[in-house]
Amino acid sequence: MHNPQLNADGELQHLLTLEGLPAEIIGRILDTAVPFVSIAERDVKKVPLLRGKAVFNLFFENSTRTRTTFEIAAKRLSADVINLNIGVSSTAKGETLLDTIDNLVAMNADMFIVRHGQSGAPHLIAQHLSATNRSHIHVVNAGDGRHGHPTQGLLDLFTIRHYKRHFRELTVAIVGDVLHSRVARSLIHGLTTLGTPEVRVIGPQTLLPTAVAALGVHVFHDMRQGLAGCDVVVMLRLQSERMKGSLLPSAGEFFKHYGLTVEKLKLAKPDAIVMHPGPMNRGVEIDSAVADGTHSVILPQVTFGIAVRMAVMSILAGN
Amino acid sequence: MKIEIRNGRVIDPKHGIDRKASLYIAAGKVAAVGEAPGGWHANRVLDAAGLVVCPGLIDSSARLREPGFEYKATLESEVAAAVAGGVTSLACPPDTDPPLDEPGLVQMLKHRARSLNQAHVYPIGALTVGLKGDTITEMGELTEAGCIAFSQADAALADTQVLLRALQYAATFGYRVWLRPQDVHLARGGVAHDGEVATRLGLPAIPAFAETIALDAIFELVRATGVHVHLARLSTHDGVARMRAAKKAGLPVTCDVAIHHVHLCDVDIGWFNAHCHLVPPLRGTRDRAALRAGLVDGTVDIICSDHTPVDDDAKQLPFAEAEPGATALELLLPLTLQWAKEEKLPLSAALDRITAAPARVLGLDAGHLAPGADADVCVFDPDLHWVVAPSALRSQGKNTPFLGLELSGKVRYTLVGGQVVHEG
Numbered sequence: 001m002h003n004p005q006l007n008a009d010g011e012l013q014h015l016l017t018l019e020g021l022p023a024e025i026i027g028r029i030l031d032t033a034v035p036f037v038s039i040a041e042r043d044v045k046k047v048p049l050l051r052g053k054a055v056f057n058l059f060f061e062n063s064t065r066t067r068t069t070f071e072i073a074a075k076r077l078s079a080d081v082i083n084l085n086i087g088v089s090s091t092a093k094g095e096t097l098l099d100t101i102d103n104l105v106a107m108n109a110d111m112f113i114v115r116h117g118q119s120g121a122p123h124l125i126a127q128h129l130s131a132t133n134r135s136h137i138h139v140v141n142a143g144d145g146r147h148g149h150p151t152q153g154l155l156d157l158f159t160i161r162h163y164k165r166h167f168r169e170l171t172v173a174i175v176g177d178v179l180h181s182r183v184a185r186s187l188i189h190g191l192t193t194l195g196t197p198e199v200r201v202i203g204p205q206t207l208l209p210t211a212v213a214a215l216g217v218h219v220f221h222d223m224r225q226g227l228a229g230c231d232v233v234v235m236l237r238l239q240s241e242r243m244k245g246s247l248l249p250s251a252g253e254f255f256k257h258y259g260l261t262v263e264k265l266k267l268a269k270p271d272a273i274v275m276h277p278g279p280m281n282r283g284v285e286i287d288s289a290v291a292d293g294t295h296s297v298i299l300p301q302v303t304f305g306i307a308v309r310m311a312v313m314s315i316l317a318g319n
Numbered sequence: 320m321k322i323e324i325r326n327g328r329v330i331d332p333k334h335g336i337d338r339k340a341s342l343y344i345a346a347g348k349v350a351a352v353g354e355a356p357g358g359w360h361a362n363r364v365l366d367a368a369g370l371v372v373c374p375g376l377i378d379s380s381a382r383l384r385e386p387g388f389e390y391k392a393t394l395e396s397e398v399a400a401a402v403a404g405g406v407t408s409l410a411c412p413p414d415t416d417p418p419l420d421e422p423g424l425v426q427m428l429k430h431r432a433r434s435l436n437q438a439h440v441y442p443i444g445a446l447t448v449g450l451k452g453d454t455i456t457e458m459g460e461l462t463e464a465g466c467i468a469f470s471q472a473d474a475a476l477a478d479t480q481v482l483l484r485a486l487q488y489a490a491t492f493g494y495r496v497w498l499r500p501q502d503v504h505l506a507r508g509g510v511a512h513d514g515e516v517a518t519r520l521g522l523p524a525i526p527a528f529a530e531t532i533a534l535d536a537i538f539e540l541v542r543a544t545g546v547h548v549h550l551a552r553l554s555t556h557d558g559v560a561r562m563r564a565a566k567k568a569g570l571p572v573t574c575d576v577a578i579h580h581v582h583l584c585d586v587d588i589g590w591f592n593a594h595c596h597l598v599p600p601l602r603g604t605r606d607r608a609a610l611r612a613g614l615v616d617g618t619v620d621i622i623c624s625d626h627t628p629v630d631d632d633a634k635q636l637p638f639a640e641a642e643p644g645a646t647a648l649e650l651l652l653p654l655t656l657q658w659a660k661e662e663k664l665p666l667s668a669a670l671d672r673i674t675a676a677p678a679r680v681l682g683l684d685a686g687h688l689a690p691g692a693d694a695d696v697c698v699f700d701p702d703l704h705w706v707v708a709p710s711a712l713r714s715q716g717k718n719t720p721f722l723g724l725e726l727s728g729k730v731r732y733t734l735v736g737g738q739v740v741h742e743g
Contacts, residue, residue, distance in 0.1 A: 146521030
């Protein structure tokens, strides 16, 4: 299938999904991110790679963390950053998604960072730019519906590689609401592309997509079985509107079956790491003792997230 | 006016005719096939050498968008598209705005269509007022106004008690009911087939059993009421299996499939191609294979275009927000020919699915070329290749998953009631 995020030379033109992204490109992004981690520790936290470039943060859906980390990443690359909370501006006045894009292009945007509630919105924007001969403008998917969140997937991969060195012998469990999770989909594609031998998803049938096994994962409904022997445990956020209703009876019952506790974590390998894309619901998907415990790498994830986003933006700007 | 369509390959599936012959038309009717009637003198001769001469196509579902959605398409634009595609009769579903639930609306539609003097338009009336699913419509009045059947279009009835009563009422007077089998609750919010593609793309899904559960319920109600039900737009493997069993058991049921579902499946959605956002959703490859097998063995009676013109603005949105539907009146013939070629079917068997079979289901004396029949005729070049492009389509709707595809089969002449209404 045609991969709309690569240009004619096979280089990264947009970052829309980790599905079908070649392992070499993923590896290059992760390698590029390594020196960016140390930039954050310097007094002057800036490099001039995106000087003079206009990066538009286009958030059609509310987000604080992702938008902030993209903003910091772009600023550390010396770009001019414009934040737009579209959810409360133009679309409320009836402007279509592509009209908004055309207007921002007219303001000489170089890169769009897009968060949208609908799966496929960043693809639509990239196709529109390509169809109107403006494909030099890059699109970065910052989360679209349930589909993908590739920079989150990349920062998760970066974190795993940082602590576990390589992927070839790992067992990774992803726990919770996989059905609605773009984070899970992106991470699964990234892990399988890099050759992770065992990727597991753990959750009740109501929160797993019907054909999830076709993504190359092993399905567990019993968390204790699923955690056995894991090197990496990734907990997913459970949206509050899904805690009660026909998907789940209550947050309490969810925590009982699928919340990560110190006791359950003992079933994983002794040196297992625990990850979470944030923001966490303490006492719903994860116990505070785990979130703040020695296995947790949740805060380093945030730090690495900035470096990974810097890597993505600098690579795109160079192509 | 006497017209002679000379030396074409005349195919009349209903009467098993497939031979090189001339077709003689006089006073709007078929006068003869093969031998010229005594004292024949044609006012006009259409040279059909190398062309196929068949009954005008009958499309069991084409949305004309009137009344209410004239910005998407109009009766003028869509009947012009119909005859350009060789379609001489079409049934239009009631999901207009307002829905076709009052005799006045139906009369107006019939009147406007007649005044255009092109394809015959057969409205399908709303089964319930406003398609809302609680009050049944005046089916008697609507039938007198010109409705040939009653349906809920895509607004499937959630309330099975209302459905039972609607079917009982229709059965009492012998009206036909068309239902699209889909469980409302299981389909809620879904935009794609519940399978690998929807899982990958993170699209809200509609499980295949949303169709079979609805079919099982409908078959039970058919058993209870004896009403003739036509199942519209079958989409699943198990749906075809249920249909086959129901027909074997002697239930008075028929069904159709949209031409898109004969050729496409969910994989064609690719990276969120909104042209493939259709209702019902494109299913898996196994479902498509079953639909095709059902068409070959007669379980599926009809191929329809399910023509739904959608404007560009409504399609240039993220997949789930894009309006479902595709333009198809002008693609029904070439895509049916393509299917026949792929399945190595005789042309006559393929054309049956878009001529004689829909005539039977719609209860029309049309779709054949026996002497005395209305001279609704399609003359096409089966070997002429053309590329599907917006400029090649008469329909106001330009959106179709087949854009850019080269197809063979182009209509050269369309006749309605013995008059040439399209020359291509």
